Amino acid sequence: MITLASDFGTPYPAAMKGVILGRTDARLVDVAHDFPRQDVRSAAFWLREVLPYFPPAVHLVVVDPGVGTDRAALAVRAGDHALVGPDNGVLLPAARALASPAVAGDASAPDAGIEVFEVEYDDAETESSTFHGRDVFAPAAADVHEAGTGSFESLDRIAPVDDYADLRFPAPDLDRDSGAAVGEVLVVDGFGNAVTNLPGDLLAGRDAVRVNGEHAPVARAYAALAPSERLVTVGSHGNVELAVNRGRGDEAFGVSVGDGVRVTW
Amino acid sequence: MITLASDFGTPYPAAMKGVILGRTDARLVDVAHDFPRQDVRSAAFWLREVLPYFPPAVHLVVVDPGVGTDRAALAVRAGDHALVGPDNGVLLPAARALASPAVAGDASAPDAGIEVFEVEYDDAETESSTFHGRDVFAPAAADVHEAGTGSFESLDRIAPVDDYADLRFPAPDLDRDSGAAVGEVLVVDGFGNAVTNLPGDLLAGRDAVRVNGEHAPVARAYAALAPSERLVTVGSHGNVELAVNRGRGDEAFGVSVGDGVRVTW
Amino acid sequence: MITLASDFGTPYPAAMKGVILGRTDARLVDVAHDFPRQDVRSAAFWLREVLPYFPPAVHLVVVDPGVGTDRAALAVRAGDHALVGPDNGVLLPAARALASPAVAGDASAPDAGIEVFEVEYDDAETESSTFHGRDVFAPAAADVHEAGTGSFESLDRIAPVDDYADLRFPAPDLDRDSGAAVGEVLVVDGFGNAVTNLPGDLLAGRDAVRVNGEHAPVARAYAALAPSERLVTVGSHGNVELAVNRGRGDEAFGVSVGDGVRVTW
Numbered sequence: 001m002i003t004l005a006s007d008f009g010t011p012y013p014a015a016m017k018g019v020i021l022g023r024t025d026a027r028l029v030d031v032a033h034d035f036p037r038q039d040v041r042s043a044a045f046w047l048r049e050v051l052p053y054f055p056p057a058v059h060l061v062v063v064d065p066g067v068g069t070d071r072a073a074l075a076v077r078a079g080d081h082a083l084v085g086p087d088n089g090v091l092l093p094a095a096r097a098l099a100s101p102a103v104a105g106d107a108s109a110p111d112a113g114i115e116v117f118e119v120e121y122d123d124a125e126t127e128s129s130t131f132h133g134r135d136v137f138a139p140a141a142a143d144v145h146e147a148g149t150g151s152f153e154s155l156d157r158i159a160p161v162d163d164y165a166d167l168r169f170p171a172p173d174l175d176r177d178s179g180a181a182v183g184e185v186l187v188v189d190g191f192g193n194a195v196t197n198l199p200g201d202l203l204a205g206r207d208a209v210r211v212n213g214e215h216a217p218v219a220r221a222y223a224a225l226a227p228s229e230r231l232v233t234v235g236s237h238g239n240v241e242l243a244v245n246r247g248r249g250d251e252a253f254g255v256s257v258g259d260g261v262r263v264t265w
Numbered sequence: 266m267i268t269l270a271s272d273f274g275t276p277y278p279a280a281m282k283g284v285i286l287g288r289t290d291a292r293l294v295d296v297a298h299d300f301p302r303q304d305v306r307s308a309a310f311w312l313r314e315v316l317p318y319f320p321p322a323v324h325l326v327v328v329d330p331g332v333g334t335d336r337a338a339l340a341v342r343a344g345d346h347a348l349v350g351p352d353n354g355v356l357l358p359a360a361r362a363l364a365s366p367a368v369a370g371d372a373s374a375p376d377a378g379i380e381v382f383e384v385e386y387d388d389a390e391t392e393s394s395t396f397h398g399r400d401v402f403a404p405a406a407a408d409v410h411e412a413g414t415g416s417f418e419s420l421d422r423i424a425p426v427d428d429y430a431d432l433r434f435p436a437p438d439l440d441r442d443s444g445a446a447v448g449e450v451l452v453v454d455g456f457g458n459a460v461t462n463l464p465g466d467l468l469a470g471r472d473a474v475r476v477n478g479e480h481a482p483v484a485r486a487y488a489a490l491a492p493s494e495r496l497v498t499v500g501s502h503g504n505v506e507l508a509v510n511r512g513r514g515d516e517a518f519g520v521s522v523g524d525g526v527r528v529t530w
Numbered sequence: 531m532i533t534l535a536s537d538f539g540t541p542y543p544a545a546m547k548g549v550i551l552g553r554t555d556a557r558l559v560d561v562a563h564d565f566p567r568q569d570v571r572s573a574a575f576w577l578r579e580v581l582p583y584f585p586p587a588v589h590l591v592v593v594d595p596g597v598g599t600d601r602a603a604l605a606v607r608a609g610d611h612a613l614v615g616p617d618n619g620v621l622l623p624a625a626r627a628l629a630s631p632a633v634a635g636d637a638s639a640p641d642a643g644i645e646v647f648e649v650e651y652d653d654a655e656t657e658s659s660t661f662h663g664r665d666v667f668a669p670a671a672a673d674v675h676e677a678g679t680g681s682f683e684s685l686d687r688i689a690p691v692d693d694y695a696d697l698r699f700p701a702p703d704l705d706r707d708s709g710a711a712v713g714e715v716l717v718v719d720g721f722g723n724a725v726t727n728l729p730g731d732l733l734a735g736r737d738a739v740r741v742n743g744e745h746a747p748v749a750r751a752y753a754a755l756a757p758s759e760r761l762v763t764v765g766s767h768g769n770v771e772l773a774v775n776r777g778r779g780d781e782a783f784g785v786s787v788g789d790g791v792r793v794t795w
Contacts, residue, residue: 001286003279009720010562011576012766014533017559018583021531028559029282029293032275037721038776046276053283053399065776068751129750131766134583190274191302220394221333236277236396246303246330266551268544294547294558297540311541318548318664455539456567485659486598501542501661511568511595 001057005031016138023142038065040090042187044167047094049237060141061085068129073119082149084141089167118161172198179265185255192248193241196261200234209265266322270296281403288407303330305355307452309432312359314502325406326350333394338384347414349406354432385422437462444530450520457513458506461526465499474530531587535561546668553672568595570620572717574697577624579767590671591615598659603649612679614671619697650687702727709795715785722778723771726791730764739795
């Protein structure tokens with residue numbers, strides 16, 4: 001099985017699929033092709049949340065603002081999974097989650113269980129320097145799949161590498177004793193839910209908190225409040241999420257990606 | 266085969282696919298993941314129109330404004346098909362169409378051929394209370410598929426249920442003798458075609474009708490009129506549709522979902 | 531394998547998939563369903579660029595502003611591939627590329643290797659006259675797939691045809707000696723890159739050119755320039771492309787589809 005994720009929209013992912021299907025009969029599953037354009041951190045967040053629900057697979061990821069420059073191409077082994085994509089950090093949070101799901105939310109976890117390889121290619125011989133998804137990463141993902149997650153380093157153009165770009169989500173500042181936590185908005189989903197880096201257990205046993213100084217009820221479900229009412233909940237990723245029943249939390253709380261969120265109680 | 270439909274956008278459906286593929290090798294087919302957010306009626310309409318074209322399958326449907334509340338999860342047997350989703354009515358019009366395609370358009374048809382079951386789950390033990398698509402419905406759809414459409418009630422947590430939410434589309438008011446019919450716009454598709462609940466045979470043999478008092482030609486094809494010209498046609502679902510050749514019918518006729526449509530001749 | 535491409539958005543493509551899966555177990559791969567509405571030329575361009583990356587397959591294409599009129603339905607054999615869609619030219623550029631990839635970019639190439647057939651249908655017996663994708667083209671694509679690309683003319687309702695709509699992209703006007711080339715914008719992709727019909731080799735060995743009279747650097751990669759800087763590059767299709775690093779080339783160069791582009795050096 002090979003999953004595909006990118007910021008390409010259409011029809012570029014279809015060219016990647018054509019290339020892959022010329023090399024393997026693997027099942028293909030789209031994760032998303034509408035990640036925010038060239039936003040490596042958002043893609044890394046969603047991949048970390050979604051990929052651990054898959055059975056062992058090769059995950060092809062192309063969010064690649066540095067395409068055509070000298071940034072490397074990587075293949076990462078993570079538990080029974082492999083990831084293939086550009087060396088800009090986008091693979092690492094998901095790789096850590098796949099290698100050790102229990103520590104997925106811990107920004108200080110070591111990279112136990114991860115092995116990082118470089119996929120060598122010659123840009124001068126590549127068909128294009130603007131579409132490595134098709135010309136470099138898709139064939140590499142197919143080849144890794146065919147070689148097997150456990151043994152793809154036997155491929156000619158794969159070599160271990162020690163130095164690669166990492167990406168860590170910012171750690172929140174928690175002061176549980178004084179009843180305050182400061183974090184930030186990591187992503188906003190399509191419903192408008194603002195997902196923070198604050199751990200959901202901050203809300204355990206509370207009926208309400210203050211978010212950036214204003215009162216907000218804590219709810220287990222969006223529909224626990226009347227339509228259009230603001231609420232704070234634990235999202236499906238386990239983090240504190242700012243939401244509105246049948247509305248957009250980002251607008252109601254006045255926050256965007258990267259904005260600070262101070263929760264007090 | 267398992268089809269998937271939701272209002273999730275991306276990447277949430279991928280998490281559902283991962284969960285399913287951890288339990289079954291079934292073919293997965295996306296119906297749509299961009300249904301209007303939390304609009305149970307629109308989703309129910311489209312599913313009723315599209316699902317009957319599929320061979321026997323399990324249809325996973327998650328348009329679920331009540332996620333995390335005490336609304337039940339359902340599995341419905343309909344002919345050789347099964348549907349899995351929330352107990353808010355969204356499954357029922359499609360289930361009736363699948364059980365008895367000939368009466369799909371008849372809002373008064375009995376529920377012959379449909380059997381409704383509750384999928385039991387413990388919300389306190391569920392991984393999240395905001396993403397039952399991943400944590401409740403996806404595993405249930407996979408399990409129903411593996412057990413078989415004909416025998417899934419053998420599953421431990423499946424039990425017959427008599428009381429469930431239904432959803433009926435409004436019946437039009439037809440006065441064929443005096444040449445008038447009053448209905449409403451059920452949905453607007455991506456082209457801007459306004460699909461009404463009026464039966465297409467009202468237009469048989471007519472060159473033109475009046476829509477909300479204004480003249481409109483009847484055409485078999487959009488391109489029978491010049492570009493930008495308004496027309497009335499029988500849509501692919503068999504209903505009267507307000508359209509514009511290479512334009513948006515909803516704007517040209519000034520109608521939105523739920524608006525009344527009076528056709529006279 | 532059957533690929534699907536249309537301007538339908540959702541959920542209409544799912545009805546086509548249901549029809550196909552009632553007739554064949556073929557793998558289905560989406561190319562795109564968000565081609566610009568009823569824009570035959572844009573769809574033809576993207577299909578010509580993407581389909582040659584696929585292994586042998588049947589390609590179902592429905593961008594069909596003439597649906598329900600007397601335009602014919604076609605099946606085209608192109609090398610080891612087949613294409614099925616409306617007789618409006620949309621299939622031909624891709625068919626030529628599939629039959630003879632080496633001349634894909636040559637607008638004057640003969641139709642060597644292409645055989646064109648009409649798929650006969652009776653519009654009066656078709657379920658709808660507004661959704662031939664579901665009622666005419668999807669069953670035809672499934673039947674062509676089952677009969678085999680090499681022998682589908684054995685099907686009852688398939689007949690060779692000599693007269694069919696073609697579509698040729700405009701040829702650029704190149705004056706290499708005097709350092710000037712005049713072309714036009716063929717499409718704009720989702721990133722905002724404006725793809726022209728000018729051959730990429732015009733840029734070989736140059737550091738900069740003038741585009742419509744204004745200076746623009748030539749770069750191998752978007753990221754060779756600072757964010758928001760304009761550049762000219764050779765796109766993944768081999769043509770001259772007007773772009774901006776992490777921005778929209780169409781806006782920065784002030785061009786839309788069909789606009790003239792004069793490159794001088």
